[in-house]
Amino acid sequence: MADCLFCKIVGGSIPSERVAETERILAFRDINPAAPTHVLLIPKEHVADSAEQLHGEHGLMLAELFGLAAEIAAEAHLEEGWRLVTNVGAGAGQSVFHFHVHLLGGRPLGWPPG
């Protein structure tokens, strides 16, 4: 999508600190980290604005995303625990409408979240 921030990050016209990638997924550091490890995982293709638009045909992409998150967590030595979060809608704090998942770790993560 021409006007999407994360599509521009995928395309490289907006720089990012890339952590890892697969065929379908790009992982890069959040510009405003909420934890020592805060990585965003996004499908390279703009397949959904948020998780509410996902369905069966996105299964392979989601499996790849979760698998890559686990690899990044292992490399970052997040043995104390880590969290995946996806915000749906402005009321939940979503500010970029290209489906993405936050990987958070490196500090105690309270539950339930605030």
Ligand code: DGP
């Ligand atoms: P959300 O609030 O769930 O839509 O998460 C969007 C995240 O994207 C937010 O934590 C900040 C991050 N972000 C916004 N703009 C940029 C950017 O230009 N570069 C990077 N790396 N992250 C960004």
